[in-house]
Amino acid sequence: MGGVEDDEPPSKRVKVSSGESGGLSNGISVRDQGSCSISDSMARLLASQEDDEVVGSRGVIKKVELVRIIAEALYSLGYSKTGARLEEESGIPLHSSLVDLFVQQILDGQWDESVTTLHEIDLTDESITKLASFVILEQKFFELLDGGKLMDALKTLRTEIAPLCVNGDRVRELSYVIVSPSQNLLERTSGQESRLKSLKKLLEELQKLLPPTVIIPENRLVHLVEQALDLQRDACRFHNSSVAEMSLLTDHQCGRDRIPCQTLQGYSGLDRPSFQILQEHSDEVWFLQFSHNGKYLASSSGDCLVIIWEVKVNGQVSVRHRLSGHQKPVSYISWSPDDHQLLTCGMEETIRRWDITSGECLQVYEKTGLGFVSCGWAADGKSIFSGVTDKSISMWDLEGKELECWKGQRTVRIADLGITTDGKELITVCKENTILLFNWETKSEKFIEENQNITSFALSEDRKFLLVSLWNEELHLWNIDDCPKLVAKYKGHKRSRYVVRSCFGGLEQSFIASGSEDSQVYIWHRLSGELVLTLAGHTGAVNCVSWNPANPHMLASASDDRTIRIWGLNRLNDDSREMLRRGRRCNIYYCVFASVFFNPLNIFQNQIKFITPITEGTRSTKRIPLVCICFTCYNSTQ
């Protein structure tokens, strides 16, 4: 092959984007007809011999295809010389010479010739030939019309286009265009640049019509690479940061340091560290929820108190308001769509509406003789829904007037109430193992039936997915867009006596988190269903979790141990980074210890801070001269 090349100058390749054609740049190269050299025919011969050759360890990539799409990519990027050289050297032409001729004829506007060439190209499906001819002849038709040659255009329509017997509707439109040419002119502007535009469109359409073996689809290689990146990102179990610019050079993989796994350290003004273990409640904490904007956290507890916490910019969470007034513990809290108000539902008691800024109770909703079990805001924030102990659902306006009541088996005593994005459907648990999606305007009902009793559910942010917690310690994910479909199941956490809540969270809600009766928080990767992390730290059953919608690195959990923990990222601090730079190859971890008997403390030993990864409970003890007994873990690699 090399010898042939020395004799002949490389055949001229005219790239479409040269000045004469005025700026068209798609990857189709055109060979100058005149200089079809010996190397071409040699190349073609060699190419056909190599048809079955494969590349890569798996043997699924055909060499011919790979070279062709690389050549197309080179032309698309503007490296036409390189592209031509590749074609020559590999002996694999990007397109057959017939196709090149065809494209050139299209660009020159030689419609009839191009149709003839089209017929010569072997397209197995005759209908494709017809469709492609139609498209070309349509262009011819419009050109004649633009040039004022009405009768010629009509002739083309009658003798060339209509006999193809395809696209009957379009034929109708075209004949109408002849009759009222003014309409035609309005749609199409004449002029040099619009001609180029329409040529480009024509080529694109032809590319789509013709099979990819004949004309390589534009940017095919780029498309394949993008697909690969998508797959990598989907497979990444810990993908929780939008920071990641995916590189082509390595497979994308987030470390698990991007998921909240560490009870956050906050700092008070005196540079004394305080843990984000919030201990304001005096009884078991049953429920908590971040506001939609992530600036507030509302929690409720067995002490009948509701606390509103403020999430500061530095991640510090502090008390904002204490809302008292309920006589029973609050089982459910709902933030208004604009986050200015809060609904709290006492267990089979009243519903109260609070203003966040002032902490005042704006309205108490009551129904004589009955109690409420759940509450929720309408999508427009102008009315609220509630589940009642008599199994009905009521709708109220903000002033406390009951607007509507739907009786019947609508809800059982489970405190969850959901509303779909369009505000039209209410989601409640209507029987022990059935969820009702109730369109309150049309009264239509859809059901999700489970084979186990349901304990609670959560709605995703886009309201298209429902996460249902079941009696048998499973979480089921349902797609409720249109017809309900079971999508995934998550297992691992423990639940036997209480209601344990779960939630969606993380970047694009790609994680599922749940509390558990074994005092841990469980986190699964949503797409794969894999359990990626368990967070230990609480000393009582974790009743509820909430992931900050505005901060994918913040998670809050509420527990029977009367505390709320705020979890954040496992941070290597500056000192330890410096040490790494000094060449000390060791992993240094933060040490967090909570013992049953001692208050949580932190150890500072010179500049070194010890960290434990909060994972599957691998612990080793090491004695350190200090006042308290504590567990530490120091891991190092040599």
Place this chain on the structure above:
Amino acid sequence: MDADPRQYENIGLNENDIHKIVKSYLVHNCFKDTLESFIACTGEMQPTDHLEDMEKRKRIYYFALDGNASKAIELTEEFAPGLLEENKDLHFDLLSLHFVELVCSRKIDEALGFAQSKFTPFGKEQKYVEKLEMLSMQDFMALLAYEEPEKSPMFHLLSSEHRQHVADSLNRAILAHTKLPSYSVMERLIQQTTVVRQCLSQESGKDGHQPFSLKDFLKS
């Protein structure tokens, strides 16, 4: 549930009524000669200009039925001026008849010219252009695209049923214009009977009674 035919005997009929029914039918369909003999036989008088009008209407009707729309339009304009301006749908139908005739006789240039000149006022209204309620311009213009319109998807536009339909509409419009009833009494009677029978059979006959068939009734 058919009524007992013996019940029919209990209903008395007036001869004049029957005459009226027959006459209205004849007038509606322009059977001038038959009408004259009928009148002669029954001994009634009709105003003479009635007969002349009928003759004119008859000619218009038959021109339309043959597809000679231009003649039909001309005579209509003469006989009932302003009728076609009022009835734009009808006007459009007639023009399209003429257009179809031109296409069928392969006079493509003429057809194109005709379409461009005559159809432009209609082109402004969307309902004539697109396929909404009625046969639209697009359907007719599409005939231009085919060398053999009879084999095109739009062949139904050339059918005699279509022409019949247009001729009938024209007839009714002219009758209405000259203050005569646009439906003959006979037609109405038959239509009413059919509807009534269908209602009755629907109400009583959920257990498989056949719907009313005029054909069968006429045979019995």
